[in-house]
Amino acid sequence: MADTLLEVIFGVVDLALDVSNVIDRTKQLSKPDTVEVPPDPKPLPPAAQRALAEAEERERAAQAASGTDRAS
Secondary structure (H helix, E strand, C coil), X not given: CHHHHHHHHHHHHHHHHHXXXXXXXXXXXXXXXXXXXXXXXXXXXXXXXXXXXXXXXXXXXXXXXXXXXXXX
């Protein structure tokens, strides 16, 4: 009789744990996936755009002079 009672108690506890796991998984699946999008980059000021263009031009000239033309 005691063995049967223990089996019933363990069965009920096992069922309660299974139900708890199902509830936890359901909660996790119901959470929406959030994706953070970075803000749009700020445009460069005109002086910075000119400096960047000059640096790129110097780099192209240096590569042409050395004969190592990379594909951009």
